[in-house]
Amino acid sequence: MAIISKIEIEGTDYNTYLNLRVSTTIDKYNTVSSFVASFDSPYGRYSDTFSVGDTVVIYAKEHTYGDAISWSDDDKIFAGILEKVKFTGQGTKTMLELSGRDNTAKLLDSTVEPIVFTETEVSEIVKEIIARNTTGISVNNVNATSTTLDRIAFNHLPLFEALQQLGELSGYYFYIDADVDLNFKENSAASTGLTFDNTNVTKVNMENTREGMVNEVYVYGDRTLAGFEEDLNFDGGSVYTLLSKPHNTLITIGGVPQKGGVFNLVASPISGTKYLVNFHDKQVIFTSGTDIGDSTPTSGGSGLIMYDRDIPIVKKSQDRDSIDLYGLRRKIINDKSIKDPQTAQDILDNELTKNSPFRGIELAIKGWYDLVNGKTVDVTLDEINLDDTVSLLSVDYDFNKNTEASENIISIKLDNKIGNITDQLKDMKKRIALIEAQDMGESDTITQIETTAGSCWVVGSYWEVRTRLINNSFILGHDINGQLGSPEVSVSGGQVELGDDRSALTVQYSGGFYS
Amino acid sequence: MVFTNVGAEEIAVLLGSDTGTYIKAYGIGIGSATDSITSTVLESESQRRAITGNPTFSSQITTFQGDFNSVQMSGTDLTEFGLFPDVDADAGSLWFKQTIGSIGFDGTNELQISTAIRVIAESGT
Numbered sequence A: 001m002a003i004i005s006k007i008e009i010e011g012t013d014y015n016t017y018l019n020l021r022v023s024t025t026i027d028k029y030n031t032v033s034s035f036v037a038s039f040d041s042p043y044g045r046y047s048d049t050f051s052v053g054d055t056v057v058i059y060a061k062e063h064t065y066g067d068a069i070s071w072s073d074d075d076k077i078f079a080g081i082l083e084k085v086k087f088t089g090q091g092t093k094t095m096l097e098l099s100g101r102d103n104t105a106k107l108l109d110s111t112v113e114p115i116v117f118t119e120t121e122v123s124e125i126v127k128e129i130i131a132r133n134t135t136g137i138s139v140n141n142v143n144a145t146s147t148t149l150d151r152i153a154f155n156h157l158p159l160f161e162a163l164q165q166l167g168e169l170s171g172y173y174f175y176i177d178a179d180v181d182l183n184f185k186e187n188s189a190a191s192t193g194l195t196f197d198n199t200n201v202t203k204v205n206m207e208n209t210r211e212g213m214v215n216e217v218y219v220y221g222d223r224t225l226a227g228f229e230e231d232l233n234f235d236g237g238s239v240y241t242l243l244s245k246p247h248n249t250l251i252t253i254g255g256v257p258q259k260g261g262v263f264n265l266v267a268s269p270i271s272g273t274k275y276l277v278n279f280h281d282k283q284v285i286f287t288s289g290t291d292i293g294d295s296t297p298t299s300g301g302s303g304l305i306m307y308d309r310d311i312p313i314v315k316k317s318q319d320r321d322s323i324d325l326y327g328l329r330r331k332i333i334n335d336k337s338i339k340d341p342q343t344a345q346d347i348l349d350n351e352l353t354k355n356s357p358f359r360g361i362e363l364a365i366k367g368w369y370d371l372v373n374g375k376t377v378d379v380t381l382d383e384i385n386l387d388d389t390v391s392l393l394s395v396d397y398d399f400n401k402n403t404e405a406s407e408n409i410i411s412i413k414l415d416n417k418i419g420n421i422t423d424q425l426k427d428m429k430k431r432i433a434l435i436e437a438q439d440m441g442e443s444d445t446i447t448q449i450e451t452t453a454g455s456c457w458v459v460g461s462y463w464e465v466r467t468r469l470i471n472n473s474f475i476l477g478h479d480i481n482g483q484l485g486s487p488e489v490s491v492s493g494g495q496v497e498l499g500d501d502r503s504a505l506t507v508q509y510s511g512g513f514y515s
Numbered sequence B: 001m002v003f004t005n006v007g008a009e010e011i012a013v014l015l016g017s018d019t020g021t022y023i024k025a026y027g028i029g030i031g032s033a034t035d036s037i038t039s040t041v042l043e044s045e046s047q048r049r050a051i052t053g054n055p056t057f058s059s060q061i062t063t064f065q066g067d068f069n070s071v072q073m074s075g076t077d078l079t080e081f082g083l084f085p086d087v088d089a090d091a092g093s094l095w096f097k098q099t100i101g102s103i104g105f106d107g108t109n110e111l112q113i114s115t116a117i118r119v120i121a122e123s124g125t
Helices: A103-109 A120-132 A159-170 A318-327 A342-356 A399-407 A420-437 B005-016
Strands: A002-009 A019-026 A031-040 A055-063 A076-088 A095-104 A114-121 A139-141 A146-152 A172-176 A181-186 A190-198 A199-209 A215-231 A239-242 A247-253 A259-262 A275-278 A282-286 A302-318 A330-334 A358-365 A376-381 A386-399 A412-413 A456-469 A506-513 B027-029 B045-050 B056-060 B061-068 B077-084 B096-104 B109-121
Touching: A002 A386, A002 A399, A019 A055, A019 A076, A031 A103, A031 A172, A076 A103, A095 A103, A095 A247, A103 A159, A103 A172, A114 A120, A114 A259, A120 A139, A120 A146, A120 A159, A120 B056, A139 A506, A146 A159, A146 A342, A159 A172, A190 B077, A215 A247, A215 A342, A247 A259, A302 A342, A330 A342, A376 A412, A386 A399, A412 A506, A456 B096, A506 B096, B005 B056, B005 B061, B027 B109, B045 B061, B077 B109
Parallel strands: A139 A181, A190 A376, A215 A330, A259 A275
Antiparallel strands: A002 A055, A019 A031, A019 A386, A031 A095, A055 A076, A076 A095, A114 A146, A172 A181, A199 A358, A215 A302, A239 A282, A247 A302, A275 A282, A358 A412, A376 A386, A386 A412, A456 A506, A456 B109, B027 B045, B027 B077, B056 B061, B061 B109, B077 B096
């Protein structure tokens, strides 16, 4: 037995590759694949064979020596497009590397233009954002959900992440199939039915780590100014402390607005200034002095101060048991794009699911297994004290002559992804995007011009040319039928008469079509 | 992106509506040149008349009727007709043209022409 593979580009097989790697990342809410293939290309063998955008299909299966080879759709492990054609080296040592991603990856290349949905069923949201932000992706397999969202806003979030968010909220998962049709289907933790143990595992890596754990979370969102007012009961003093730091203050005494200033801004307040605002100490200070006069309110009197309070959207939560067991792992999220408390709470809840040490498992597998149609596998490895059903994170296929003969093609990652520097960079990139997106609102008007082709056409027409005889009808101005009286006769030999003696219309010619 | 049926309906109506440039007249002639989308005139126009009444509008279809009486047609061997946005002879450019087999008019018969134009919407790219 051996494992065989083939790569098909624009319908043609290219089996001269030196190495072919296919990586499939299996998330709870989506599946994404990519490939890299390397070829010898001496003296320009493939110099103009491949183009970016070519369709790529990769097949693989187990094969018995001597049997005829035939391929079917069940053997497909990748369908996507060629995204990079890279030549290196020179002369006889020229190498060609082809790489690309599957159709689902197209969703990573677009963002959702600012939009808000209220009281909308999830599948309708999915169809709408696909229609608005992509071209060429159909939605024939977007299934209706039982989830209707009160409110959800997107602000140039990558389309892939938007669909992932909708998948999380509705319990659905998504991918784009080989026909470039979006599938949005109910999630299920279906098992692959496969067991990996000492009989088929050739290499094991497992680690448990606090890295990535979170058991206390603060989420800071946007801030909002909200109006507030306090009564000022004067006691003869000049300094009055407020409940909050005041923005946009207005003090009225006896209904008369007072002129204000900023505390410590100038050495001597401008003439006419009645009070100063000490923002950080939450105070208003009525002025008095030789030059500007005494504005200290009379004891027993009262006034009114109106100001705006700066109210933040902030949420905090912690897992006390996790903190006791593993120590504090605090995470601060400061995201100005969070504009409502519910979104902040959702993010908080999601972060707190990471309250246990992360277990990452990597297995090298001998043999050929269908790892696409399922999300969990059973692993029994006594030497690392592991006997568990764990979720699949990714599947990597490495095809070359040696691995195919030895059947050491597949390696898999299981359970939890241990964060690395790449993940941290991705996280940073995402957070920068959120910061940059904070000033882009769904209410902003974007003027766009879009051109399209072949959306409206005029069918030639349907036409008829008809004639009829005038017979004995009187026709004004007619040489013959324009003469009334006896013995005048018409063109047809009868007496010309007032009234309509014309024959019925006869179609002489017709043509055209309607549909 | 799609152009909708409602949009197509509106365009069909605009062909014959009293707004901007629209179809107003039938021209008839005795030429026999092949119909071409680059044509701007009939090959040999003999006369032009305003369409009869108003066009009829129905479900993305606008229909124009033209009537020429026996006095107007007498002596004509009709071989072509067209629709124009202008009633005056030789004015405006041709919007629609059709060449037919010859029909002779000798003062005993009259002519009626009917042309229905349909606008269809379909998915674009």
